[in-house]
Amino acid sequence: MSNSNTSNRKNTLLWQQRFLGLIGPLFYYSLGNLFGFILCLTWFQQQPLNNNDLSWKMSFIPQQGVNFNKKFSQDINAHDRREVASSSSEFIYNNEPTSQKLERINKDHSFLSDEQQDFFRIANATKTDKVSGIIGLEKCLKNDTLCSKPSCVNPRCRPWGHFYQTLYQSRLGHLSTNTTEEFQMLEIGFFSGYGFETYSKFFPRAELHSMEISCSGKWPYPNFAALNRKYYRMLRDSNHLHCGDASDANWLAKIYHTHMMARQRKDDDPPPPLKLVIDDGSHFARDMVKTFFFWFPRLEPGGFLVIEDIQPILEANKFRTQFLPQLMSDLHFCGDPKQRNDDEPCFPLLQKLLHSIHCEMHICIFQRNNEPAIPNLPLDASIPPRHALSLNGCKSLRESFGLGL
């Protein structure tokens, strides 16, 4: 077949794909049906290559990706390759069978003590994407065409899979033992329960709650949660899976007071303290900050808030670029007039409660200090201020940038 024929065929396919992708959302929102959902997936398959090349990469035409990845492979030298391997998993460039490599990475976890559960092993056995980067990166480095984001410049970012096992193990491993005190935790974004299953095994002493917008079966949302036959009905009936919008502070307050803190347990013991909240929900920056302002003050002293998927994707960008710098500034706030007499916290309430920020690729964990939980924080103080996603709105940052300090 001639080159021009091939390229005409590709163009026709490309336009057909675009057309289907565009009408997908219309079907989806008007009928909420499976057909529309499949067409939406067609739409999501289309990704821009990079800022300079706004042509659409079609994932079913691998040719573009191959060329790009060949170039990429030549560009990174042996040192970079070792770095890539060690930043994700140290077993990528040898010929061991995969099962042995996986065994070895578990042993390599210096954080993993005998009493702790093994996050990687547990997560890898479910379908959660929390450790998908390990398997994905291994495949990608062996075969360029299998990289999912060929346009990324930083190899540590490739492919777009996550490497959450190091953060979970090192920061939350102590909560995974059989002897830790009982506690409550909340996951935002149940989907089909893969993460929930991981947590239920990794945190044997946790009373788990999860929130999901797509689990009531009500229009216009499909019911992803019902796909999980093992948990869905049991969790809904026992008020541990809560179907609703986790960005709605009124609804959050209702669930928190009715089903998490105020309910009586069979043995009449008070409910265990809320020590952990994990946001794996919409990944929109505006929702991430809502999670922060509602849940962080309500965590017990020493508790943790995890926000996943903060990598450079359009919907999440402002969390990383606008919110995090303000919080980082608050973490280091001194208010020393001898240094600056105009220094003030960006978020006065959060600043008083924040002990630490720890981030790894795609994920951050924030720890509470020893200030007591604030269960009855008024709702107007539980929502983000206007400048949460605009660091120019924080006086301290705006002025230090303006002065070029």
Ligand SMILES: C[S@@+](CC[C@H](N)C(=O)[O-])C[C@H]1O[C@@H](n2cnc3c(N)ncnc32)[C@H](O)[C@@H]1O
């Ligand atoms: C990335 S998936 C969660 C994956 C799951 N945690 C796992 O590990 O398998 C995100 C889920 O969040 C849900 N979601 C999105 N926006 C939400 C919101 N405002 N409130 C509650 N759930 C939401 C979506 O319907 C989707 O099921």
